[in-house]
Amino acid sequence: MKDFLRLLNFARPYRRYWPKYVAFAMFATIMGTLNFVLIAPALQVIFEGYDGKTLSEPVMTEGLLQYFKDYYYYYLSAFAGAHGAKGAVLFVIGIVFFASLFANTFRYLSQRTLTSLRTAVVLNIRKAVFDKISSLNVGYFQSRRKGDILSVISNDVTEVQSSVVNSFQVIFRDPLSIIISLCALFIMSYRLTIFTLVALPVSAFLIGRLARKLRSHAKESQHLMGQIVSIFEETISGIKIIKAFNAVRYITERFDAINHRHRLFNKRILNRIELATPVSEFLGVVIVCCIIFYAAVMMLNGKMDMSWSGFVAYLAVFYNLLAPAKNLANSYSNINRGIASGQRIFAILDQCNQLEVPAHPTPVGDFREAIEFCDVSFRYASEPVLEHINLTIPKGKTYALVGHSGAGKSTIADLIPRFYDVTAGSIRIDGVDIRQYSTEELTLLMGIVTQEPVLFNDTVFNNIAFGMNDITQEQVEEAARIANAEEFILQLDNGYHSFIGDRGSRLSGGQRQRLAIARAVLKNPPILILDEATSALDTESERLVQDALAKLTASRTSVIIAHRLSTIRHADCICVLESGQIIEQGTHEELMTIENGTYRYLYSIQLK
Numbered sequence: 072m073k074d075f076l077r078l079l080n081f082a083r084p085y086r087r088y089w090p091k092y093v094a095f096a097m098f099a100t101i102m103g104t105l106n107f108v109l110i111a112p113a114l115q116v117i118f119e120g121y122d123g124k125t126l127s128e129p130v131m132t133e134g135l136l137q138y139f140k141d142y143y144y145y146y147l148s149a150f151a152g153a154h155g156a157k158g159a160v161l162f163v164i165g166i167v168f169f170a171s172l173f174a175n176t177f178r179y180l181s182q183r184t185l186t187s188l189r190t191a192v193v194l195n196i197r198k199a200v201f202d203k204i205s206s207l208n209v210g211y212f213q214s215r216r217k218g219d220i221l222s223v224i225s226n227d228v229t230e231v232q233s234s235v236v237n238s239f240q241v242i243f244r245d246p247l248s249i250i251i252s253l254c255a256l257f258i259m260s261y262r263l264t265i266f267t268l269v270a271l272p273v274s275a276f277l278i279g280r281l282a283r284k285l286r287s288h289a290k291e292s293q294h295l296m297g298q299i300v301s302i303f304e305e306t307i308s309g310i311k312i313i314k315a316f317n318a319v320r321y322i323t324e325r326f327d328a329i330n331h332r333h334r335l336f337n338k339r340i341l342n343r344i345e346l347a348t349p350v351s352e353f354l355g356v357v358i359v360c361c362i363i364f365y366a367a368v369m370m371l372n373g374k375m376d377m378s379w380s381g382f383v384a385y386l387a388v389f390y391n392l393l394a395p396a397k398n399l400a401n402s403y404s405n406i407n408r409g410i411a412s413g414q415r416i417f418a419i420l421d422q423c424n425q426l427e428v429p430a431h432p433t434p435v436g437d438f439r440e441a442i443e444f445c446d447v448s449f450r451y452a453s454e455p456v457l458e459h460i461n462l463t464i465p466k467g468k469t470y471a472l473v474g475h476s477g478a479g480k481s482t483i484a485d486l487i488p489r490f491y492d493v494t495a496g497s498i499r500i501d502g503v504d505i506r507q508y509s510t511e512e513l514t515l516l517m518g519i520v521t522q523e524p525v526l527f528n529d530t531v532f533n534n535i536a537f538g539m540n541d542i543t544q545e546q547v548e549e550a551a552r553i554a555n556a557e558e559f560i561l562q563l564d565n566g567y568h569s570f571i572g573d574r575g576s577r578l579s580g581g582q583r584q585r586l587a588i589a590r591a592v593l594k595n596p597p598i599l600i601l602d603e604a605t606s607a608l609d610t611e612s613e614r615l616v617q618d619a620l621a622k623l624t625a626s627r628t629s630v631i632i633a634h635r636l637s638t639i640r641h642a643d644c645i646c647v648l649e650s651g652q653i654i655e656q657g658t659h660e661e662l663m664t665i666e667n668g669t670y671r672y673l674y675s676i677q678l679k
Contacts, residue, residue: 074410077417078231081195088188095181096244100251102174104391105167181244193232196416200224203419208426209490210451218301219294223419226296227412234409245395252392259385260377266365267358267389292340292411295333302326358393359386426492432509438516438597438628440501441465442487447496449482456482457651460496464644466597469629471639473670474648480632483648484600487630488517518591520620522603524583526575531560532567534575535589546593554589554619556582581615588619599629636674645670 150162200223212220256264306313306322313322366382369375377385444462448455457479464470472480485491486498489505497504505513526534535550536542547567551557559582563569575583591599601620617638624631633639640659647655647662647670655662655670662670 074413074417075406078192078196078410078413081192081199082188084195085188085191088184092181092184092188093247095177095184096247097251099174099177099181100244100248102170102177103248104251104255104388105170105174189232193228196228196231197224200228200416200419203422207422207424209485210425211422213451216297216301218299218304219297220419221304222297222300223415226300227415230412231409231416234406234412241395241398245398248395249392249399252388252395255388256385256392259388260382262369262374263362263366263385267362292333292336294415295329295336298329299326299333302329359389362386362389426489426510427506429507429509432512433503433507435508435512435516436501438466438500442598442628442630443499443502444483445497445499447486447493447498449479449486449491449494455651457486460651460653462646462653462656464628464630466628467626468643469624469631469639469641471631471633471642471645472648473633473636473639473645473673478648479651480648481602484602484630484632487598487600488514488519516596517598517600518594518596519600520584520587520591520602524575524587526571526578526583526586528570528573530565530568530570531563531586534571534586535567535593537590539594542593547589550589550593553592553622554585555615556585556589556619559585585615585619588623592619592623597628599624599627601629601631603632603634636670636677647673 147159147162150159154162204220204224253264253268256267302322302325306326313319363386366375375382442464444460447457447460449457460479460483462470472483474480482491486493487505489498489508489510492506497506499505500508500513500516527537532544532547535547544567548557551560551567559578560567560569569577571577571586575586578586601624631639631642639645643658644656645659645662646653647668649669655665655668662668663674665671
C-alpha cells in the first residue's frame with residue numbers, strides 16, 4: 072500500500088484534475104444507474120397493465136429518496152392517464168434515452184480528464200528516474216548492470232503505466248459506482264441487499280487469494296527483463312567481437328536460457344490474471360442464483376417487498392454493480408504486478424548520492440595557483456587503489472601519469488573532477504578542498520578527453536557545442552580548425568550539420584577523437600585531463616591528434632595519462648605510478664638518468 076501511495080504522489084502536481092473527474096464520474100454513474108432503475112415502471116406498465124388510476128401528488132414524509140421515487144411515479148401515472156399504456160411506455164423510454172445520453176457524455180468527459188492525469192503521472196515518473204540517474208555519481212554505474220537501469224526506465228515505467236496508472240479509473244470511479252448501485256439496491260429492497268452484502272465479501276476474498284503471489288513473480292520477471300536488455304545491449308555493442316570469436320552460439324544459448332525463464336514467470340503471471348475474470352464471472356452468477364433463491368423464499372412466505380417487475384430491475388442494477396466489482400478485483404491483480412515494478416523504480420529514486428553536497432558551497436572563481444593532492448588514498452569498496460598520494464600540479468604546467476595497467480593513473484584523473492570522493496586525505500584547488508565546491512561549478516574548470524571519445528547521435532555542430540549555450544557557428548568552426556577537424560567535417564554531406572550516428576559510428580577513430588578535442592577547445596577550460604587520448608589511433612591519426620593536443624594544452628594546466636611514452640616527453644613533470652603509489656617523479660631527461668628506474672625500463676621497451 073505504501074508503494075502504491077508513493078506512485079499516486081506523482082499525480083499530486085495535477086490534483087486540479089481530481090474534482091472535475093469525480094464530478095463527471097459521479098454524474099455518469101448516477102445516470103447509468105437510472106437506466107436500470109427506470110426499467111421497472113416500463114415493465115410494470117407493459118406486462119401488468121395500467122388500471123387508469125392517478126396517484127396523488129407526493130409529499131416529503133418518508134425521506135428525500137422516497138419522495139423522488141413517488142414524484143416519478145406520480146408523473147408517470149399522470150402521463151399514462153392522459154396517453155394510455157403506450158404513452159407511459161414511451162415516457163419511460165424517453166427518460167431512459169436521455170439518461171443514457173447524459174451518462175455516456177459524462178463518462179467520456181471523465182475519461183478525457185483521467186487521460187490527462189494518467190499521461191502526466193507517467194511523464195513525472197520518467198522525469199524523476201532520469202533526473203535521479205543523471206545526478207548520481209559515476210561509481211553507481213560501475214556497480215550496476217546497464218541493462219537493469221535501461222529496463223527500469225523503459226519496461227518498469229511502462230508496466231506501472233499499464234497496471235497501476237491505467238487502474239486509476241477503476242480505483243476512483245468504480246467504488247463510486249458500487250456505492251451508488253448499493254444505494255439504489257437498498258431503496259428497491261433492503262432485505263435482498265443485506266443478503267447480497269453477505270455474499271460479496273466471499274467473492275472478493277477468493278479473487279484476492281489469486282493475486283497474492285503476483286508481486287513476487289512480477290519482481291523476478293522484471294529482473295530477468297533487465298538481464299535480457301543487458302544482453303541485447305552487450306550484443307549490439309560487441310557484435311564484432313562476437314563474430315570474430317564465433318561466439319554467436321554461446322551468446323544465443325545464454326540469451327535463450329534467460330528468455331525461457333522470463334517466459335515461465337510471465338506465463339504464471341498471465342495465467343493468474345486471466346483466472347481472475349472467469350472466477351469472478353462464475354462467482355457473480357452464483358451470487359445471482361442465491362439472490363433468486365432467497366427472493367423466491369421471501370415471495371412464498373409473503374415477505375417480498377417488491378413486484379416481479381421490480382425484482383427484474385433489481386437484478387439489472389445488481390449486474391451493474393458486478394461489473395465495477397469485477398474491475399476492482401482485476402485491478403488488484405494488476406496493481407500488485409505494477410507495484411513490483413514501482414519498487415524497482417523506487418530503488419533508484421531512493422539511491423543516495425555517494426558524493427556529499429555542501430550546504431553552502433564555496434564559489435569556484437578562476438583557477439589561479441595549483442592542484443594539490445594531500446596524502447590522498449582511495450579504494451573501490453574494500454580494494455585499495457591509491458595510497459598516500461602527495462602531488463602538486465602548478466598552474467600552466469603539464470603533468471603526465473604513466474605506469475602499468477591498474478597502477479591508479481585513471482583513478483587520479485577521475486578524482487580531480489570529483490567523479491569519486493577520496494577515501495582519505497584531500498584534493499585542493501587553490502588551497503580549497505574540492506569537496507567544498509559544487510560539482511557543477513568544479514567541472515566548469517575542466518575539459519576532459521578520454522581514450523574512447525564520447526559522442527552523441529547528433530550533428531557535428533551539437534557535439535562540439537555540447538553542454539554550452541549561445542555558441543555561434545564561427546566559434547565552432549574556430550574550435551574545429553584548432554583541433555585539425557575542419558577538413559574532414561567539410562567533406563561530410565551537410566558539413567557541420569551532418570549527423571554522425573550512434574556514438575559517432577559514421578566517423579573514424581581519429582575523426583571522433585578530434586571532435587572530442589574540438590569540444591574541449593570550445594569550452595576553453597583552464598584545466599585539461601587527457602586520458603590516453605591517442606593510444607587507440609593509427610600513426611597518421613595520432614600525428615593529427617597530437618598536433619591538436621599541443622595547441623589545446625598550450626598555456627593550460629594539463630594532466631595527461633599516456634600509454635605511448637614518446638607522446639609525453641615534453642611534459643614538465645612525469646609521475647610514475649606502481650600499485651597505487653608514485654614511485655618516480657621528474658622530467659623525461661631526469662627519469663632517464665635513474666639506473667634500473669621503472670620509467671627508463673618502460674621507455675626502453677617501447678623503443679624496441
